[in-house]
Amino acid sequence: MNTSAEHIREQVDPVQYIGQYVPLKRSGAWFTGKCPFHNDRTPSFAVHVAKKRWSCFAACNTGGDVIAFAMKYHAWDFKTTCRELSVWANLDTTAAPSRKAAQDPQTEAFSEPPPMDWQHRAESIIQRAEQVLWSDRGETVLGYLLNERGLHEETIRAARLGFVPAASPEDAMYGRVIYPDWRKDDGKPRRVPCGITIPHFAEGALWGVKVRRLSGSPKYLAIDGSRPTLYGADQVIPGWRVLITEGEFDALIVQQIERTQYVDISGVSLGSASHKHLNRRWWKYLQSAPEVLVRVDNDPAGQTAAAELQSLSRSIKVIQVPTGKDLNDFYLAVGGLKAADWLEAQFSTEV
Ligand SMILES: [Zn+2]
Incomplete structure (x- = not known):
């Protein structure tokens, strides 16, 4: 320069x-x-x-x-x-x-949502995935969200989580479902990863769909054409304190604690540590917060993400859960009430 x-x-x-x-x-x-x-x-x-x-x-x-x-x-x-x-x-x-x-x-x-056609197609996949999650075919996955992630049914419904199962043995082998009538720009049919669908809505638009795969690596993929958002931006209440988490399930736990234990804390997520660069488009949602904390995984990607966020504002403090590897683990171990008390205690400001 x-x-x-x-x-x-x-x-x-x-x-x-x-x-x-x-x-x-x-x-x-x-x-x-x-x-x-x-x-x-x-x-x-x-x-x-x-x-x-x-x-x-x-x-x-x-x-x-x-x-x-x-x-x-x-x-x-x-x-x-x-x-x-x-x-x-x-x-x-x-x-x-x-x-x-x-x-x-x-x-x-990427400061605009994907084209309307993409949003309509992705919306229909989300709707179908929601139906499957709450049907017999979704039983195991629903059990995972309830028992291993600590999410309540209301939280799962409000977040519109869903499940895309394999439609054929070939899908199961490759961990994806092919949509022949939904072509990418290069003409190839789109592949939607099998797993738990996590739609990213913000400002009335569908920005992307993350998929948490049941097996295979990487654990998280997104439907091709998704664009980065601040997950939970719509739920940020101006003037409330904010906790930024690495994953969406963590952010949903914070939102659940907020709803059930009445703490004035908004939970948002970067979607992944690799979206560490929070651009001005989304940064504005955090500006009215009296205090912003961040919880990322204790690994190099998480640390880099935290450092990037701190470069936006040096008042952003990094916290870690006392036990377990993430907020969901911690929540399951101690319960909602204690998790709320602990969360409150991390902030130095009161609302
Ligand atoms: Zn001054």
């Missing part, structure tokens, strides 16, 4: 950039809001439109340009900040983009 700091200061509108993280209101030559760097009760934070500088007139008694803001807010170094701001503002650079910068436009391209 070759963009000079001077070029960034000229091109990046600090009101727009800072406004993503700090709600700002116009007040003459300034935009004002609550300072994100200290516990601000009155709006003592201001961005000067013409001067393109921000200041905190209270506890911090400091300020600077948009680069200084981004460095302080994200705890990035200077180089990272310049790169991130260039990508954010689409500042063209002559130098070969860095790997990370090259990934970002792709992430941005």
